[in-house]
Amino acid sequence: MSNIALPVASFSPLYQQIKSMILASLQASEWLPGEAIPSEIELATRYAVSQGTVRKAIDELAAENLLVRRQGKGTFVATHQEDDWQYRFLRLEPDSGEKIHLKNQFLSCKSIDASDFVARLLKLKQGESVLQIDRIQTFAGKPVVFEEIWLPESRFAGLNLEALNIWPGPMYAFYESQYATHMVRAEEKIKAIAADSILGSHLHVAQGAPLLSVERVAFTYGNKPVEIRYARYDTIDQHYVNKLN
Amino acid sequence: MSNIALPVASFSPLYQQIKSMILASLQASEWLPGEAIPSEIELATRYAVSQGTVRKAIDELAAENLLVRRQGKGTFVATHQEDDWQYRFLRLEPDSGEKIHLKNQFLSCKSIDASDFVARLLKLKQGESVLQIDRIQTFAGKPVVFEEIWLPESRFAGLNLEALNIWPGPMYAFYESQYATHMVRAEEKIKAIAADSILGSHLHVAQGAPLLSVERVAFTYGNKPVEIRYARYDTIDQHYVNKLN
């Protein structure tokens, strides 16, 4: 007879369990974006482990950009409302190297039935209603981005064009403050495409001009997809940057 | 009078200094890619610090993908010659989701004077000689990538077309085994461009067809740039993927 057995519940270190518990608190909005979480010592007593174990759990969450450590002050829940996080997911920059500052111009915001494509990516049931937002972003007066955005209406109920136009900052800060939805990470698929007449008129380029197609799915806590963006960039004077490690 | 002074040599923790020393050993090829470095205990006695301090230094180097930890075996210098690292920097994948496997076809390899563009990015003196390599990569029989590569000839002396054609694996494994040059990280700038007649004939697309332009600078230890790639991808059936955290 063989003694070999598949590990049923493979070894899980203490700090991983602590990490899960902190994650659960974040997901349950026990601590909100921008707020401080309890001190390491406090968490250590709460979970009945040593400070070092809590430290290791927090270290990993900080490495994943869910928490932010600030020496002497505390550990804070990451937020898109801080200045340096405003453009955390924006990879477009001018060829000149200067910092880009995009100006928003919302075109429409309407409720529709989710297409197959959108339903699949947002993990919605066929035909559930979603909000579709169209916008153009300009830089130095020139249109650079045309974007279609889809959001599950259940989570973003009541969102409308006026609210978007009033909001001064980036959208992820808007989601956070108005809909208690913090974006944790995103995945993008990039292609080169040719402008059709509609894109051409929005971005002021000729039909057939090459554009960068950027398809993004953004996730909140628990790997839950809650936003899709289908963007087209005019990359005549700017480019998409990426660092490979 | 004010007591305020700018910190001249701001506080540097011990583990950072250990990290620098390990880094120096890597750069000096004291341990080669794929080899094990000394055990934590051994390094602790060598540097006269505790094991925990060495651990923290190694942890950071592992997070930066310079070292790879393997429980029970040791800590190893990262290498592009391992199976799972072969395509560490390749972000192209078929729309179908299957794993891509590109086939190389080297067109030329010649020594030229560095252009301004290349000299600037490789930090070479004006007019120093570089190798230019042209290649096409095919997937499922179709040409997908056309790429121009520039290398400083001083570091890659003797590299020629025949050697490239004989080599079976990826180029970064080739650099490592033949020219003692390990790539640590890379930066890419991406645009959408229109195919000209030359690109069109290489990639079997019409003139004016949209292509993805990917400009890469790759770095070895010490942030030294040692390779430039100017690639154009046909993204009809594949896309560039990126994860944002």
Place this chain on the structure above:
DNA sequence: GAGTGGTCTAGACCACATC
């Protein structure tokens, strides 16, 4: 000065790979 995160140590013990 008090509170927070950051560093460093020493030691015990666990999980994994290898002989």
Place this chain on the structure above:
DNA sequence: ATGTGGTCTAGACCACTCG
């Protein structure tokens, strides 16, 4: 059985922030 990395602890002390 031995050696390696991985976890966990307890305690001391340092660096930073703020009132």
